[in-house]
Amino acid sequence: MEINSPKTLIVVAHPHIADSTTQQFLQAAVHQTSAIWHHIDGLNSLDVQQERQLLAAADRIIFQFPLYWYAAPASLKKWQEQVLSTNFIQQQLAHKQLGLVVTTGLPQKAFQTGGSASFTLDQLLAPFYAFGQQAQMQCLPKFAIYQFSYLTERQQQQLFMDYQRYLTQPSPDNLLNRSNWYLNYLQQHPQLPQQALLIDYLTQQILALDNLQTTWNLIKEAEDDRLDI
Amino acid sequence: MEINSPKTLIVVAHPHIADSTTQQFLQAAVHQTSAIWHHIDGLNSLDVQQERQLLAAADRIIFQFPLYWYAAPASLKKWQEQVLSTNFIQQQLAHKQLGLVVTTGLPQKAFQTGGSASFTLDQLLAPFYAFGQQAQMQCLPKFAIYQFSYLTERQQQQLFMDYQRYLTQPSPDNLLNRSNWYLNYLQQHPQLPQQALLIDYLTQQILALDNLQTTWNLIKEAEDDRLDI
Structure with missing residues (x-):
């Protein structure tokens, strides 16, 4: 990414x-x-x-x-x-x-x-x-x-x-931006030890954050719909 | 002064x-x-x-x-x-x-x-x-x-x-130092109008402050004496 x-x-x-x-x-x-x-x-x-x-x-x-x-x-x-x-x-x-x-x-x-x-x-x-x-x-x-x-x-x-x-x-300096930055850093520095493990970990973390964000948006939309009734 | x-x-x-x-x-x-x-x-x-x-x-x-x-x-x-x-x-x-x-x-x-x-x-x-x-x-x-x-x-x-x-x-910038400064200023600037009146006023104010200080010192000494008994 x-x-x-x-x-x-x-x-x-x-x-x-x-x-x-x-x-x-x-x-x-x-x-x-x-x-x-x-x-x-x-x-x-x-x-x-x-x-x-x-x-x-x-x-x-x-x-x-x-x-x-x-x-x-x-x-x-x-x-x-x-x-x-x-x-x-x-x-x-x-x-x-x-x-x-x-x-x-x-x-x-x-x-x-x-x-x-x-x-x-x-x-x-x-x-x-x-x-x-x-x-x-x-x-x-x-x-x-x-x-x-x-x-x-x-x-x-x-x-x-x-x-x-x-x-x-x-x-802003939030978890998602930080995680993406670290992932990008690791991908560009292939000489680092344990690189593959760290990349896997960060990729999973970012996917989890994305899911969390999607869920959160769905909850908000549902809430907005409810209030519109 | x-x-x-x-x-x-x-x-x-x-x-x-x-x-x-x-x-x-x-x-x-x-x-x-x-x-x-x-x-x-x-x-x-x-x-x-x-x-x-x-x-x-x-x-x-x-x-x-x-x-x-x-x-x-x-x-x-x-x-x-x-x-x-x-x-x-x-x-x-x-x-x-x-x-x-x-x-x-x-x-x-x-x-x-x-x-x-x-x-x-x-x-x-x-x-x-x-x-x-x-x-x-x-x-x-x-x-x-x-x-x-x-x-x-x-x-x-x-x-x-x-x-x-x-x-x-x-x-410090207190009433006595300010008054003394103004008095000194007026005495050195004789061309100022109403100088004599201001000088009289400030002289009296400074004497009053001196008296106040003396009285205050006497009270403090008396208090100190009492506490020594």
Whole structure:
């Protein structure tokens, strides 16, 4: 079964990307997908029209950055100030999806009242959610990566897949979409061990979900008929 | 009566300051005080040591900026990234005061759930409050200027004085400190009409507050004595 992935643009802001193992890890994950990796600090000069075309062509726009002083790097802010305008965002970005991939050297527990960051990550990201609201975009839940360097190999593998799913899985993030995404992933990665078993399992699960949906629709129709009498 | 004003540094970030009537208005207000106006976009190159010395010498540090895409301009973010370090802020900024002067073309009512900005200004400024917490600074309530160009002349006069008070009045912002600040202001501006009457009024008010304080202290001492028996 083919999934109908969104066209995803990742606007990556990181002033020292060559030194960032996290960003290199994420870039490797992106290269296995159809998503576009667009590193803005690397641009020699900013072509506003070209940036706007990239944005207009995407279904899902993701801002990806490390948290510096509890906010996005200056380079992303500068890009926003140069590329975006109220007219442009309302005419071209409305109804697209907005995602945020945020990396931080702080642990997850720092982001709470009484924690070392004092605020939740969502609270600190309020300027982006306000932007999404103004542009009438659909804000996706953020994708946060805490203390990448402390992750075990197993956790890194999970992150690699979860990140790819964040980039390419159709929304909403429900059981059917997730199952279809995993099935598609397995079919495209035949080197994975236990692949056949997993594919069988997922195919059965998806059929069960489809049956459930059909049953549910029949119940609803019957109910609607009853109410029409 | 002389007031003991804090040494105030205003870190001003505005990429188009020559076009900003608001910033010119505020700069005129600063020039009548002992506060330092430090426009960072105007610096040819950033001397980190010099910036740090300015910060270390201040009692009250104020970040002043227009809200661009619901956050501080890129220039302030870049300044933060270049000048600040975890060690520096914890060793040199602890226990200083942190103020925020934020200008915006949106009306005050935009900053609420359901308003056009979706968030309160305090929510959008969370990254600065998180910074203040990390530096163990004392965060002052923000000073917001909404839609400066719509202010009447009377409102502008009030703003001029309120802003100067935000820069120079000792904290906390209670009745005694406010009264002392106004009295000092009137004594230094002899051209103001009704000056003598206002000075008399404020002097009496301050004496009354002093008496109240003395009485309160006597009551507390008596209470303490009673409890010691």
